[in-house]
Amino acid sequence: MKKKATFNYSRYGYYFVAPFIIIFVIFQLYPIVYTLNLSITDLTGWATEYKYVGLQNFIRLFQSKLFIQSLKNTVIIWGVNFIPQLGIALLLAAWFTDIRMKVKGQGIFKVLFYLPGIITAASIAVLFSSLFRFPDGVINNILVSAGILETPFEFFRSKTATRLLVSFIQFWMFYGSTMIMLIAAILGINPALYEAAMIDGASNKKIFFSITLPLIKPIMLYILVTSLIGGMQMFDIPFLITNRSGSGSPDNAITTVAIFIYNQAFTGGRNFNIASAASVILLGIIIIGSRILFRIFKEE
Amino acid sequence: MNDTDKKIFLNIKKIIVYVVSISLSILSILPFWIMLMNATRSTTAIQQSISLLPSTFLRSNWEALTGKGFNAIRGFMNSSIIAFGATFLSIYFSTLTAYGLTTYEFKGKKIIFGFIIGIIMIPTQLNLIGFYQFMLKLGLTNSYIPLIIPAIASPSTVFFMRQYLVANMPFEIIESGRIDGAGEFRIFNTMTLPIMKPAIATMSIFSIVGSWNNFLTPLTLLTNEKKYTLPLMIQMLKGDIYKTEYGGIYLGISLTILPLLLIYFSLSKYIIRGVAMGGVKG
Numbered sequence: 001m002k003k004k005a006t007f008n009y010s011r012y013g014y015y016f017v018a019p020f021i022i023i024f025v026i027f028q029l030y031p032i033v034y035t036l037n038l039s040i041t042d043l044t045g046w047a048t049e050y051k052y053v054g055l056q057n058f059i060r061l062f063q064s065k066l067f068i069q070s071l072k073n074t075v076i077i078w079g080v081n082f083i084p085q086l087g088i089a090l091l092l093a094a095w096f097t098d099i100r101m102k103v104k105g106q107g108i109f110k111v112l113f114y115l116p117g118i119i120t121a122a123s124i125a126v127l128f129s130s131l132f133r134f135p136d137g138v139i140n141n142i143l144v145s146a147g148i149l150e151t152p153f154e155f156f157r158s159k160t161a162t163r164l165l166v167s168f169i170q171f172w173m174f175y176g177s178t179m180i181m182l183i184a185a186i187l188g189i190n191p192a193l194y195e196a197a198m199i200d201g202a203s204n205k206k207i208f209f210s211i212t213l214p215l216i217k218p219i220m221l222y223i224l225v226t227s228l229i230g231g232m233q234m235f236d237i238p239f240l241i242t243n244r245s246g247s248g249s250p251d252n253a254i255t256t257v258a259i260f261i262y263n264q265a266f267t268g269g270r271n272f273n274i275a276s277a278a279s280v281i282l283l284g285i286i287i288i289g290s291r292i293l294f295r296i297f298k299e300e
Numbered sequence: 301m302n303d304t305d306k307k308i309f310l311n312i313k314k315i316i317v318y319v320v321s322i323s324l325s326i327l328s329i330l331p332f333w334i335m336l337m338n339a340t341r342s343t344t345a346i347q348q349s350i351s352l353l354p355s356t357f358l359r360s361n362w363e364a365l366t367g368k369g370f371n372a373i374r375g376f377m378n379s380s381i382i383a384f385g386a387t388f389l390s391i392y393f394s395t396l397t398a399y400g401l402t403t404y405e406f407k408g409k410k411i412i413f414g415f416i417i418g419i420i421m422i423p424t425q426l427n428l429i430g431f432y433q434f435m436l437k438l439g440l441t442n443s444y445i446p447l448i449i450p451a452i453a454s455p456s457t458v459f460f461m462r463q464y465l466v467a468n469m470p471f472e473i474i475e476s477g478r479i480d481g482a483g484e485f486r487i488f489n490t491m492t493l494p495i496m497k498p499a500i501a502t503m504s505i506f507s508i509v510g511s512w513n514n515f516l517t518p519l520t521l522l523t524n525e526k527k528y529t530l531p532l533m534i535q536m537l538k539g540d541i542y543k544t545e546y547g548g549i550y551l552g553i554s555l556t557i558l559p560l561l562l563i564y565f566s567l568s569k570y571i572i573r574g575v576a577m578g579g580v581k582g
Contacts, residue, residue, distance in 0.1 A: 009405075010404055011406070012403075012484045013400050013405070013406035013409060014400075016396050016399060016400025016404070016488070019393050019397070019452055020394075020396075020397040020452065020458065021453075023449065023453040024419070024453035027446070027449065027453065028431075028450065030434065031428075031430030031431035032426050032430060033430070034430030035426055035427065035428070036426075038429060038430065043433075048437075092320075092321070095317045100310060101313065101317065103321070107572075108325075109321050109324075109325060110572050111565075111568045111572060112325040112329065113324060113325070113328060114568075114575060115332075115564065118560060118564050118571065119513075119561075120512065120513040120530070120534075120556055122513075122531040122532075122556075123534050126534050126535075126538060127335055127553050127557075129538065130549055130553070131331060131334070136346075136347040136348075138338075138350050141348070141350055142350060145349070172327065176328075177575050180572060180576050181576065183576070184577070229421065232423065233423050233424060235516055236515045236516070236531075240534070240535065240538070243538065261425055261428070261429075262516070262519075262520075265432070265520075275429050276429045276430070279425045279428065279429060282423055282425055283423060283425075283426050286423055287421075290421070
């Protein structure tokens with residue numbers, strides 16, 4: 001006992017955490033600070049020297065039509081994917097946890113619904129780009145031979161069709177994981193609450209809206225925030241789905257903020273200053289968006 | 301509503317549920333099925349109609365694909381080196397960090413943990429430009445170091461491991477290990493790691509898949525085609541050289557997806573359980 005009292009283990013805490021901290025500082029913290037720093041400089045091209053220009057890059061960004069367009073695109077594509085995603089996931093979760101219905105084969109359904117979410121997004125983008133190809137892609141073949149279309153449709157020439165397709169793919173990849181998390185949350189609710197409600201003769205609808213929904217709010221907030229963070233960074237699918245990679249064609253309809261940042265930094269004149277400033281704005285949007293979500297969920 | 305009405309209503313609802321669920325299941329599989337079938341069909345057949353059955357052109361598609369520079373085996377090896385390297389480091393050091401944070405009392409422990417949670421919110425883009433410039437200065441573009449070593453600091457894995465440790469670690473055994481004279485690192489390697497096996501298995505799968513699917517970071521760092529990972533190679537399939545090789549393109553996409561399909565269908569039980577535990581999202 002005496003030995004234990006004199007032996008101080010706390011230093012091991014530092015030893016065990018040290019590798020994480022060291023690597024984090026070198027490979028994440030330093031680059032983040034570096035990006036913040038570059039956002040107020042004039043660094044472009046292959047130059048290594050730069051000077052500070054204040055908020056000039058931010059002013060240029062807010063005057064840039066393409067940047068504003070990319071912000072709008074990102075929000076639209078995310079919103080059009082997320083609202084139905086949460087809706088369908090909630091509906092499926094409600095069905096699958098319904099005690100009276102006892103849906104069979106849930107294990108298989110979960111596995112299949114989640115499947116697209118685990119596949120490389122880059123591969124999925126190129127796969128859909130081939131399926132929706134004009135004029136002889138699989139989808140056009142089906143639509144024309146079924147008589148739905150008279151002539152093949154050039155999906156990637158239409159702004160609406162291209163945006164909808166990107167939103168659909170995002171929906172298709174992620175509703176499975178949203179549903180699985182919601183089911184886990186619903187199953188975690190105390191069964192006594194449901195039993196009491198059923199004895200009182202409450203309808204399924206009433207039970208869902210007055211017991212289930214309020215109790216899964218924390219996990220819904222979590223899903224919303226993570227989806228917002230992921231959605232604002234959307235890159236792989238819109239970058240690869242049209243014929244010219246990264247162009248955000250047609251007409252910049254699917255140029256997301258992440259694509260804008262990539263194009264600024266890694267193509268043409270390599271405007272690292274502008275790209276860094278845009279990254280800072282992206283962080284700002286994520287922070288503000290998350291705070292709004294937190295507030296909405298707290299007030300209700 | 302009387303009882304028979306209720307029963308009919310419930311049955312109708314059940315039919316709707318199954319129809320929707322089966323339709324969504326088909327929607328999940330069909331694109332991949334068509335892809336795999338087209339990988340075995342000739343370009344002319346693909347252009348003319350769809351088929352849900354395989355054909356006999358796998359070999360000629362393979363020749364068309366690899367003949368124009370798509371080196372699937374090299375891409376597979378490159379992706380594997382990065383994914384397994386990053387996963388090993390991420391799992392070992394995340395467990396180590398989580399263990400340090402739960403077992404010992406030390407100053408600044410709470411701040412460090414709060415910090416780790418905070419990092420999860422930061423978008424990759426914020427790190428991207430600074431990271432690239434830093435690696436450029438160190439001459440590490442076209443090296444796998446920047447794609448593997450940073451995995452040592454994986455905040456979401458630390459978070460998951462900590463939750464698991466708090467719930468499942470019998471801390472008395474540490475004490476008994478100490479009485480037997482084992483050092484702290486030995487206790488971690490021989491006693492803690494085996495207890496963590498289920499959590500390690502789950503997080504390994506997510507880490508491998510996450511690293512395997514990573515597109516943006518290697519896209520900015522790797523310019524040498526010999527170093528390309530599979531997701532980067534997939535870009536080649538959109539180039540002009542493959543324009544008329546539909547069969548070859550579908551085969552190429554299939555090759556990048558097949559390893560994941562195999563992993564998924566053999567480990568789906570653990571993956572679904574991991575997703576249900578939350579904190580993990582594609």
